[in-house]
Amino acid sequence: MGLLGRAIPVALAVATVAGCSVASDLGDAAGGGRTSASSPASGAAKAPATPGDPNPELARFYTQRPTWKSCESEDDDERSQAKAFRCATFTVPLDYSRPTGRTIDIAVTRKSAAKPGQRLGSLLINPGGPGGSGVTAAWWMSESTIGKPLQDVYDLIGFDPRGVDRSAPVKCMTDAERDAYVAEDLPEDPVRAEARAKERERAYAAECQSRSGELLPFVGTDNAARDMDVLRAALGDEKLNYIGFSYGTYLGATYAERFPTRTGRLVLDGAVDPAADNLSQAVEQQVGFDRSLRRFAEDCAARAGCALGNDPKTAPRKAADFLDGLQEHPLVAGRGGRTLTSSLGWTGVVSLLYGDKETAWKYLRDALADAMVRKSPDALLFYADNYNGRDERGHYDNSADAFVAIGCADGAGEAPTPAQVQAALARLKAEAPLLSRDVTAEDLTGENCESWPFRSPAKPHAIRAQGSAPILVVGTTGDPATPYASAEKLAGQLADATLLTFEGEGHTAYGGNSPCVDGAVEGFLLRGTMPPKGKRCS
Numbered sequence: 001m002g003l004l005g006r007a008i009p010v011a012l013a014v015a016t017v018a019g020c021s022v023a024s025d026l027g028d029a030a031g032g033g034r035t036s037a038s039s040p041a042s043g044a045a046k047a048p049a050t051p052g053d054p055n056p057e058l059a060r061f062y063t064q065r066p067t068w069k070s071c072e073s074e075d076d077d078e079r080s081q082a083k084a085f086r087c088a089t090f091t092v093p094l095d096y097s098r099p100t101g102r103t104i105d106i107a108v109t110r111k112s113a114a115k116p117g118q119r120l121g122s123l124l125i126n127p128g129g130p131g132g133s134g135v136t137a138a139w140w141m142s143e144s145t146i147g148k149p150l151q152d153v154y155d156l157i158g159f160d161p162r163g164v165d166r167s168a169p170v171k172c173m174t175d176a177e178r179d180a181y182v183a184e185d186l187p188e189d190p191v192r193a194e195a196r197a198k199e200r201e202r203a204y205a206a207e208c209q210s211r212s213g214e215l216l217p218f219v220g221t222d223n224a225a226r227d228m229d230v231l232r233a234a235l236g237d238e239k240l241n242y243i244g245f246s247y248g249t250y251l252g253a254t255y256a257e258r259f260p261t262r263t264g265r266l267v268l269d270g271a272v273d274p275a276a277d278n279l280s281q282a283v284e285q286q287v288g289f290d291r292s293l294r295r296f297a298e299d300c301a302a303r304a305g306c307a308l309g310n311d312p313k314t315a316p317r318k319a320a321d322f323l324d325g326l327q328e329h330p331l332v333a334g335r336g337g338r339t340l341t342s343s344l345g346w347t348g349v350v351s352l353l354y355g356d357k358e359t360a361w362k363y364l365r366d367a368l369a370d371a372m373v374r375k376s377p378d379a380l381l382f383y384a385d386n387y388n389g390r391d392e393r394g395h396y397d398n399s400a401d402a403f404v405a406i407g408c409a410d411g412a413g414e415a416p417t418p419a420q421v422q423a424a425l426a427r428l429k430a431e432a433p434l435l436s437r438d439v440t441a442e443d444l445t446g447e448n449c450e451s452w453p454f455r456s457p458a459k460p461h462a463i464r465a466q467g468s469a470p471i472l473v474v475g476t477t478g479d480p481a482t483p484y485a486s487a488e489k490l491a492g493q494l495a496d497a498t499l500l501t502f503e504g505e506g507h508t509a510y511g512g513n514s515p516c517v518d519g520a521v522e523g524f525l526l527r528g529t530m531p532p533k534g535k536r537c538s
Helices: 056-062 076-084 134-144 148-153 175-183 190-212 221-234 247-258 278-301 315-325 342-353 360-372 378-388 399-409 418-431 441-445 484-493 515-527
Strands: 086-093 103-111 121-126 154-159 240-245 263-269 471-478 497-505
Touching: 056 086, 056 221, 076 134, 086 221, 103 134, 103 221, 121 134, 121 221, 121 247, 134 154, 148 154, 148 515, 154 221, 175 190, 175 342, 175 378, 190 399, 190 441, 221 240, 221 247, 221 399, 240 247, 240 515, 247 263, 247 471, 263 515, 278 315, 278 342, 278 360, 278 418, 278 471, 315 342, 315 360, 342 360, 342 378, 360 378, 418 441, 471 484, 471 515, 484 497, 497 515
Parallel strands: 121 154, 121 240, 240 263, 263 471, 471 497
Antiparallel strands: 086 103, 103 154
16 A cells, blocks of 8 residues: 555644635724734834835735625535625736736635724734635634634634635546545555556546646745735735644745745744655654554543453554455445445544544544444544545535645655665654555655646755744644654744644644643734743643
8 A cells, every 4th residue: 555545645734614604794994003913003004015026017916905895605604604704805926927927816814803903913824734725714713713812903814825725726636536536445466556556646637737737837835925925915914924734834934934024923833844855744744643543542442432442552453454454344334325445444534633632532432433333434434524625515625636736836856765765664664553554665766746747846945034033833742744843843944933842632732722832822923922942831
């Protein structure tokens, strides 16, 4: 089985929830002056037309002002969540080197500060991915994640990066094609599995080229960061205030690299190491999920009624054996007759390992008990669908397509050397035996995006962002998707950064179960107070 046969690519920072809109009774203009959070003051801040971009042809993008209106969605939950928001679009060049050429529209949503007289400016959020909708995330995060003190003094801003959801979305697969793709189990024979994986890669790349070829070279993170600067100016802010989760940390760091003097207060939670190549990131993640699954299984074994038994030494292997066994003995769901394959089973389990110990692990215990004891796969299918962006009607969002397109636009890096492959394989066998049992050297030798329609010149590199304002990096010791070491590395690369450590489980820390983390993050965003060096929360 290929390296990514079990470990899922880095995904959204928080579980995807439905979200989008309806009319807001807020006025189109926010009360209070538009000021920088770095220097709160009354009166409107004057944003230079093209900071960091000497090309005068970009001025028309920087001086635009969004026209706000009520938000729309076909989803009932989204309409309820979006009542306090207004929606708009702003225009950016498809290719920043040709600003007079084709343009695209970027979707944005805003909830105005509850206390306009104390307003500090705008707070942009990105939920991760790449491929996560910032518009949808802003709606539900305003209810579940972003603290009231922040919403009192900041306009909460969500936007869909280019290529994502409402912003010139990349499209590669139909719903039926995606259904088949995510459910397919590769052959157990390594040679046949490798051949089938390459066949799938080539077919997928061809579909992306056919349906979204013109967009593909321009959906990378650097262009998304440039779009954020246009949005900052369009909102009237002198500085960018931002909280990014998971992949959103890479987007935020990229912004700081390109526009260091435009940074206000940036929080990067669940950090990605921008200097790591694709192989290194995949191995780190595989090890992270293997460790998380092991800790979950051992915790489950200590509880009465655990479907994995009560021996902590054998419980992790029982979980992996059951999920691998679905390849030969899939389970048929009670609703709709869909089949839980091994691929979907692993996806459902891994999706819950993104969550915290108190809530997500309970859901995972229950889902495994349903599947292993009662032979009902409905719960694991639900969590796999949620991860894959599939709704109850069988319609997929474009998060998976955007994930691949943005990743390939960001550059696949050089193909690993034989020595690097062997070192990676040895580490996987030693540190991720549950998730890498069938991984071979051949699985690790292919260059990612080798079938992609174009070659990106971008390369992984350390980001220093010399001259930026102080940046707060948050890392979680038990984070499986973006392991804690990545937060340490990003904080070490940045010229002016402080690392805040959360000792716990789950992917990202702010807005979870730690008042210590929430207090430190909000203290920084509200007052500019950086937590002391070496600060740890539990």
